[in-house]
Amino acid sequence: MSMLKAILPSLAFLRSRWLGCPLALMLTSTWALAQDKRWGPGEAASDYGYRFHDLFWLITILVSVAFALVVLLLAIPVLRDRERPGHRASFDHGKSLHDKRLTAVISIVTFIILDAWVLVIAMQDLREAYWAIPDAEDPQTYRVEVLAQQWAWNFRAPGVDGEFGTADDIITINELVVPKDRPVSFNMTSKDVIHALFLPEMRMKRDVNPGSINKTWFRPITAGDFTILCAELCGFAHYQMSGKLRVLEQGLFNEWEAEASKLASTAFDADDTEAQWAWDWEE
Amino acid sequence: MTSDHIHPEPTTFLKKHVFSVDHKVIAKQFLWFGLVWLGIGGIMAMMLRWQLANPGVPVPLFGKLLFPRTSGVIDPASYNTLFTMHGTIMIFLGLTPAMIGALGNWSIPLMIGARDMIFPTLNMLSFWTMVMGGAVGFYSLFVPLGATEAGWTGYPTLSTTVGAVGQGETLWAIAVFLIGASSIMGGINYITTVIRLRCPGMHWMRLPLTVWGLFLTSILNVLFIPVIGSAMIILVLDRVFGTTFYVPASIMSGGTGGDPILYQHLFWIFGHPEVYILILPAWGVVCDLLSFFARKPAFGYRASVGAMVAVTVLSAVVYGHHMFTTGLSAMLGESFMLLTMIISVPAEVLFFNWLHTLWKGNLRLTTPMLFAMSVIFVFGLGGLTGIYLATIGTDIFLHDTYFVVGHFHLTMAASALFGTFAAVYFWFPKMFGRMMSERLGKLHFWLSFVPLVIVFCIMFISGYAGMPRRYYDHTSTEYLRPLQHLNVATSVAAFLLGAAQLIFVYNFIKSRWWGEPAPQNPWEVGTLDWTTETPVPHYNFKTIPVVQCGPHEFSNPVLGPDTDWIYQTEKLPG
Ligand code: HEM
Ligand SMILES: [Cu+2]
Ligand SMILES: [Cu+2]
Numbered sequence: 001m002s003m004l005k006a007i008l009p010s011l012a013f014l015r016s017r018w019l020g021c022p023l024a025l026m027l028t029s030t031w032a033l034a035q036d037k038r039w040g041p042g043e044a045a046s047d048y049g050y051r052f053h054d055l056f057w058l059i060t061i062l063v064s065v066a067f068a069l070v071v072l073l074l075a076i077p078v079l080r081d082r083e084r085p086g087h088r089a090s091f092d093h094g095k096s097l098h099d100k101r102l103t104a105v106i107s108i109v110t111f112i113i114l115d116a117w118v119l120v121i122a123m124q125d126l127r128e129a130y131w132a133i134p135d136a137e138d139p140q141t142y143r144v145e146v147l148a149q150q151w152a153w154n155f156r157a158p159g160v161d162g163e164f165g166t167a168d169d170i171i172t173i174n175e176l177v178v179p180k181d182r183p184v185s186f187n188m189t190s191k192d193v194i195h196a197l198f199l200p201e202m203r204m205k206r207d208v209n210p211g212s213i214n215k216t217w218f219r220p221i222t223a224g225d226f227t228i229l230c231a232e233l234c235g236f237a238h239y240q241m242s243g244k245l246r247v248l249e250q251g252l253f254n255e256w257e258a259e260a261s262k263l264a265s266t267a268f269d270a271d272d273t274e275a276q277w278a279w280d281w282e283e
Numbered sequence: 284m285t286s287d288h289i290h291p292e293p294t295t296f297l298k299k300h301v302f303s304v305d306h307k308v309i310a311k312q313f314l315w316f317g318l319v320w321l322g323i324g325g326i327m328a329m330m331l332r333w334q335l336a337n338p339g340v341p342v343p344l345f346g347k348l349l350f351p352r353t354s355g356v357i358d359p360a361s362y363n364t365l366f367t368m369h370g371t372i373m374i375f376l377g378l379t380p381a382m383i384g385a386l387g388n389w390s391i392p393l394m395i396g397a398r399d400m401i402f403p404t405l406n407m408l409s410f411w412t413m414v415m416g417g418a419v420g421f422y423s424l425f426v427p428l429g430a431t432e433a434g435w436t437g438y439p440t441l442s443t444t445v446g447a448v449g450q451g452e453t454l455w456a457i458a459v460f461l462i463g464a465s466s467i468m469g470g471i472n473y474i475t476t477v478i479r480l481r482c483p484g485m486h487w488m489r490l491p492l493t494v495w496g497l498f499l500t501s502i503l504n505v506l507f508i509p510v511i512g513s514a515m516i517i518l519v520l521d522r523v524f525g526t527t528f529y530v531p532a533s534i535m536s537g538g539t540g541g542d543p544i545l546y547q548h549l550f551w552i553f554g555h556p557e558v559y560i561l562i563l564p565a566w567g568v569v570c571d572l573l574s575f576f577a578r579k580p581a582f583g584y585r586a587s588v589g590a591m592v593a594v595t596v597l598s599a600v601v602y603g604h605h606m607f608t609t610g611l612s613a614m615l616g617e618s619f620m621l622l623t624m625i626i627s628v629p630a631e632v633l634f635f636n637w638l639h640t641l642w643k644g645n646l647r648l649t650t651p652m653l654f655a656m657s658v659i660f661v662f663g664l665g666g667l668t669g670i671y672l673a674t675i676g677t678d679i680f681l682h683d684t685y686f687v688v689g690h691f692h693l694t695m696a697a698s699a700l701f702g703t704f705a706a707v708y709f710w711f712p713k714m715f716g717r718m719m720s721e722r723l724g725k726l727h728f729w730l731s732f733v734p735l736v737i738v739f740c741i742m743f744i745s746g747y748a749g750m751p752r753r754y755y756d757h758t759s760t761e762y763l764r765p766l767q768h769l770n771v772a773t774s775v776a777a778f779l780l781g782a783a784q785l786i787f788v789y790n791f792i793k794s795r796w797w798g799e800p801a802p803q804n805p806w807e808v809g810t811l812d813w814t815t816e817t818p819v820p821h822y823n824f825k826t827i828p829v830v831q832c833g834p835h836e837f838s839n840p841v842l843g844p845d846t847d848w849i850y851q852t853e854k855l856p857g
Contacts, residue, residue, distance in 0.1 A: 036764075037767075037768045038748055038765035038766055039748060040744075040748050041747065041748050041749040052677060052679070052680050055674065055677050056671070059671055059677065062670075063667040063670060063671075066667055067663055067667055070638070070660075070663045071660070071663075073641075073642070074641070074659060077641040077644060077646060078641075078648070081577075081643055081646050082645075083645045083646055083647050088838055088844075088847060089579040089643065090579065090643040091579070091837075091839050092579065092582065092643075093580045094580075094584075094636070094639060100586070103583055103632055103636070106631070106635055107628050107631040107632050110627075111627060114627065114670065115624035115627055119624055121676075122620065122674045122677075125676045126617065130675065130676065131613040131616075191534065192534060193438075193441040193445060193446040194440065196683065198683075200680075200749035203679070204679065205608050205683070206610070206679075207609050207610060209543060209544060209609070210440055210531050210543060211531020211534070211540065211543060212531070212542070212544070214610040227760070227761070227762040229760065230751075231608075231683040231684075231751050232438075232683060233434050233438070234441060235441065236363055236432065236755070237359065238363075238754065239754040239757075242760045
């Protein structure tokens with residue numbers, strides 16, 4: 001007991017605000033957070049997302065094997081070839097033809113397994129998915145115009161008439177509603193600085209640049225509420241530039257679209273030029 | 284090819300220690316300068332990690348001093364300033380002087396048998412230009428309307444007056460320009476020195492690989508720093524004189540307008556080579572130290588040189604991999620993906636040679652050796668995770684997440700930093716005439732290596748889980764909140780890593796003044812720098828040495844059983 005009394009005063013610094021509080025906070029927050037945690041990005045909600053995961057795990061396996069080999073080849077000499085009396089290093093400049101061949105073969109084989117393999121699959125994915133921006137004329141394609149600004153996402157959908165720049169355009173801020181299973185195609189630009197539209201559950205990301213229109217697309221395959229984030233530093237509220245992506249079943253979506261379009265037409269104000277930012281889609 | 288232009292040793296304190304033209308003094312100036320800035324940048328990193336683990340909690344100890352208006356809490360704008368300056372400082376004011384300035388100045392003349400750099404005055408100017416750059420950068424933190432906060436990449440239009448009104452951003456650009464000018468001066472000097480001042484017998488294939496690394500780095504510096512210099516001048520024009528090179532017409536009132544993407548091309552044409560500018564000297568040092576301490580010749584010397592040359596060339600044509608989400612066309616995107624992957628071939632050659640150098644060696648696990656070996660480990664991790672980012676299909680998701688932060692810290696930051704530590708521990712005895720404590724050195728190594736790997740590996744998990752970088756607070760978004768435990772864990776490891784650097788500071792300062800006097804050649808290696816007396820006399824070599832063999836003739840059987848090394852100035856028996 002007396003010893004405890006002797007130690008306690010020396011722990012008084014924990015009570016001072018500058019150290020004690022944060023320290024305690026950190027420990028408790030670690031504990032609290034351990035309750036609700038995540039180690040990965042969650043289930044993918046777009047077909048492209050599955051391609052991402054296939055590729056990601058392929059690379060992970062290849063890379064892990066390669067790294068394990070490096071560590072092994074590092075560990076063996078450390079354990080086996082340490083300096084000790086009477087021990088001498090083998091003398092080898094690696095100049096022989098055999099060594100040169102070995103170097104070349106190993107490098108090329110590693111390249112083929114580690115890089116070329118991934119490259120081929122990636123190319124295939126890109127051509128079939130990422131670059132394959134759907135035809136804007138196709139009625140299946142759901143088109144969205146994105147106007148980013150510090151610090152909000154403005155979305156414009158053509159409404160039931162299927163035309164941008166008309167009274168029934170559905171304009172939403174920080175919330176985007178799209179139909180499930182249909183390709184959603186974006187035309188995006190920014191009012192001020194560069195932003196990036198990041199839909200983590202869709203594994204989709206594309207910069208939104210001022211002065212030009214950037215395009216991308218994805219196909220949601222799960223209905224539900226998802227996340228919209230900004231992934232390009234855009235000022236001090238960058239971290240708060242988030243929004244909600246709602247994916248609705250086709251039937252529900254049609255109801256929502258009709259309703260929202262009607263509402264937009266009644267609320268339309270032709271004099272409000274600020275709100276007339278739509279543009280034409282070109283291929 | 285000898286340098287015989289001897290000028291007398293200066294006698295005044297100012298000429299001897301401040302405005303010195305002696306490469307050895309300038310090397311020490313660069314070293315102190317770089318270490319101090321590494322410390323400042325490191326403290327900034329600790330503050331970043333504090334905010335990420337405890338969003339909105341006052342910074343302990345000195346928070347009130349730095350952020351009086353928010354009673355010690357880092358506000359979002361200051362957070363952006365902190366990571367911008369952390370990145371800029373670590374790269375341009377920390378590693379550039381410590382790795383290239385100090386190591387280059389120290390080892391190039393001594394290792395090639397020269398009495399000084401070929402342009403000693405330019406050398407001095409290079410240092411003082413960097414000091415000016417540092418001063419401007421530091422001053423930029425305290426100007427009206429705010430410091431820089433557009434990231435070390437400084438993308439417009441965030442970095443133009445559209446996104447950053449403060450003068451800090453202008454000063455940041457000027458600081459980068461000045462530091463760049465300093466690097467160009469250094470580069471010209473190093474290139475010319477290596478070409479012109481090699482002593483008799485020191486032909487290209489007898490150069491220590493450290494010199495090769497520094498030589499190639501200098502070439503990249505001279506070729507690509509002008510590009511970032513131009514980008515910065517244009518940025519200053521846009522900010523101060525109202526031009527619109529980077530500002531599109533759509534957000535201008537009148538005027539024809541320019542293109543913010545132009546900047547990204549300019550920046551990364553420089554920015555990718557910059558990664559290799561920092562890593563090539565580290566690779567050179569690793570190649571040499573592995574051989575020195577494995578008591579074995581560097582395996583495949585020519586292949587290593589070839590690989591480094593190949594990386595130097597290829598580094599110029601891969602920069603587009605930083606712009607996959609910018610809006611590159613399919614053709615450009617796929618080309619850059621392919622080119623980026625091709626760069627892994629020379630990297631594999633280097634790894635193969637390093638591992639082969641260790642194989643069946645006679646390993647002396649000294650502190651410099653441990654740091655050199657750890658570069659293989661951390662660069663391996665960083666390089667391999669680069670494959671995820673070179674592949675467009677995975678980069679789309681991982682771009683601008685913590686995955687990238689983990690990747691570039693391991694490749695550029697950790698590898699170059701550990702390379703620098705290896706070099707400092709290795710050359711300290713020659714530089715300061717005293718030994719550093721091996722025990723403290725090893726302690727420093729383990730307490731740096733383990734937390735560092737933890738810090739940056741957790742970042743791979745956070746990044747894979749979708750955590751964006753440059754975020755002030757990840758708990759403000761529902762999707763990111765369940766990742767906070769990763770942030771806390773990273774920060775705890777980062778604080779350990781930060782604290783471990785105090786061991787180095789203590790060891791460095793104590794050994795500098797009170798360390799045991801160093802023998803002439805404590806590591807028993809044969810390169811020319813170790814043939815000099817300790818401390819190295821004003822003109823390095825009484826007579827210009829004549830080189831008779833390569834730098835790595837370890838354990839050559841012709842040396843007989845009693846010794847396993849030979850000076851480069853000696854002839855191999857038989
Ligand atoms: C002591 C170990 C270090 C820690 C814990 C650390 C931590 C961090 C953190 C937390 C960030 C912010 C990430 C973000 O929000 O995007 C960051 C950014 C950065 N760090 Fe470090 N860092 C360390 C050492 C270094 C070193 C040695 C370098 C030298 C090259 C470096 C270069 C950078 C760069 C270039 C950035 C990007 C800044 C930006 O986003 O504009 N770091 N670091
Ligand atoms: Cu944004
Ligand atoms: Cu790059």
